[in-house]
Amino acid sequence: GNSVTQMEGPVTLSEEAFLTINCTYTATGYPSLFWYVQYPGEGLQLLLKATKADDKGSNKGFEATYRKETTSFHLEKGSVQVSDSAVYFCALRGGTSYGKLTFGQGTILTVHP
Amino acid sequence: SQTIHQWPATLVQPVGSPLSLECTVEGTSNPNLYWYRQAAGRGLQLLFYSVGIGQISSEVPQNLSASRPQDRQFILSSKKLLLSDSGFYLCAWSLVPGAGGGYTFGSGTRLTVV
Numbered sequence: 001g002n003s004v005t006q007m008e009g010p011v012t013l014s015e016e017a018f019l020t021i022n023c024t025y026t027a028t029g030y031p032s033l034f035w036y037v038q039y040p041g042e043g044l045q046l047l048l049k050a051t052k053a054d055d056k057g058s059n060k061g062f063e064a065t066y067r068k069e070t071t072s073f074h075l076e077k078g079s080v081q082v083s084d085s086a087v088y089f090c091a092l093r094g095g096t097s098y099g100k101l102t103f104g105q106g107t108i109l110t111v112h113p
Numbered sequence: 114s115q116t117i118h119q120w121p122a123t124l125v126q127p128v129g130s131p132l133s134l135e136c137t138v139e140g141t142s143n144p145n146l147y148w149y150r151q152a153a154g155r156g157l158q159l160l161f162y163s164v165g166i167g168q169i170s171s172e173v174p175q176n177l178s179a180s181r182p183q184d185r186q187f188i189l190s191s192k193k194l195l196l197s198d199s200g201f202y203l204c205a206w207s208l209v210p211g212a213g214g215g216y217t218f219g220s221g222t223r224l225t226v227v
Contacts, residue, residue: 043218105156
């Protein structure tokens, strides 16, 4: 079945540092890939997505590229802010579980001033 | 535009008491609906999903049940809560069909069983 593996956290950075959160997946076919963000005490918000190989999703300075050859969808941001502190979830939809979203375990990001 | 409402936002219930969490979606028809639970410090676990009125699929055996009495209403229930039912419960919807689309989540209910 489908699975998503994220780098273990928590990740702690200083403001303006470069961020990478690794995400790899296992799925058959051509799943769609997503990054969701959860701010403290809130539900999940879609941050960005990519629906086919080599697509780059981007939003709020965050980027992720759908790499089918390495089955990866790593999240990056060139300069993080304190307001980016949140939990980030990588997810996929499709493959053997059409319609259902499979999440990674989440990565806690804390950005200090 | 589509919106999803989930309530209550927080709930403290004694062990053995019943539970009812409600989720409604506006601005769309025949959505797929989902209930997730997020235990403290852990990831998201899919509990139930529904592709139509009265159609419920359970992902994990547990002390909870779900119902979909109307097209855009999804209810999570329990007859007797356990301590282990504590967590953050999230409702979500998605369009059918469309593996390319993501889910839209509600703001969640934080349940504490005491």
